[in-house]
Amino acid sequence: MKRAFILGTDLIIPVLIVCWFELGWWRDLYGFTGRHPESALRYFQAFICVGSALFGGLFALVSIAISFAQSSDESSLSGSVYRNFYGTSTTLLLKYAALIVVIIVSPTFYYFMWRENISRATRSIGGFFLKAFSFFCSCHLSNGLAKRPAVIRGAKLDFTKLGLLLRDTRLS
Numbered sequence: 549m550k551r552a553f554i555l556g557t558d559l560i561i562p563v564l565i566v567c568w569f570e571l572g573w574w575r576d577l578y579g580f581t582g583r584h585p586e587s588a589l590r591y592f593q594a595f596i597c598v599g600s601a602l603f604g605g606l607f608a609l610v611s612i613a614i615s616f617a618q619s620s621d622e623s624s625l626s627g628s629v630y631r632n633f634y635g636t637s638t639t640l641l642l643k644y645a646a647l648i649v650v651i652i653v654s655p656t657f658y659y660f661m662w663r664e665n666i667s668r669a670t671r672s673i674g675g676f677f678l679k680a681f682s683f684f685c686s687c688h689l690s691n692g693l694a695k696r697p698a699v700i701r702g703a704k705l706d707f708t709k710l711g712l713l714l715r716d717t718r719l720s
Contacts, residue, residue, distance in 0.1 A: 554611075554634055558607065559612075561604070561607065563604070565603070566600055568651070569593070569600045570593075572589075574655060578655055580655075591668075592658070592659075595658060595661075595662075596654070596675065600679075602673070602676040606680055607683075610633065614629060614630050632687045642690040645690070646686040647683060650679055650682050650686065653682070654679045657678040
């Protein structure tokens with residue numbers, strides 16, 4: 549049941565990503581509408597939509613492939629990707645948080661690609677690769693950091709010693 553729910557969510561999210569970029573409400577959030585004419589905005593929005601559709605397709609394909617895979621070996625790269633997509637509630641939270649951050653930041657990737665003198669397809673694919681790379685790196689790093697124990701975990705602070713220390717250092 550859990551795996552089917554996660555797979556369903558992972559199949560709905562790419563549709564929402566493409567709809568978000570297709571509707572164009574995000575352009576006002578970044579201030580693109582005030583700086584550029586309408587034809588440039590439509591051109592910019594078109595290659596962002598193509599790159600986002602590619603990213604959504606990759607996200608859905610990886611989720612489907614991992615859903616039907618049976619291996620979750622802890623030491624392999626495939627086991628790490630499996631834990632990122634179908635792990636505990638913490639890893640799922642980190643996956644969706646990384647996805648939201650990448651979606652929020654991704655128009656800047658495409659803006660940098662827009663400034664280069666390259667074709668529209670190269671801009672879309674370049675933005676897609678930057679988005680995919682940053683998503684998978686942020687998932688991997690956040691899950692790696694989540695597995696590390698906290699530095700102060702289990703430590704008890706003795707405030708009586710701290711009070712004595714503060715009393716001794718007061719100016720008279």
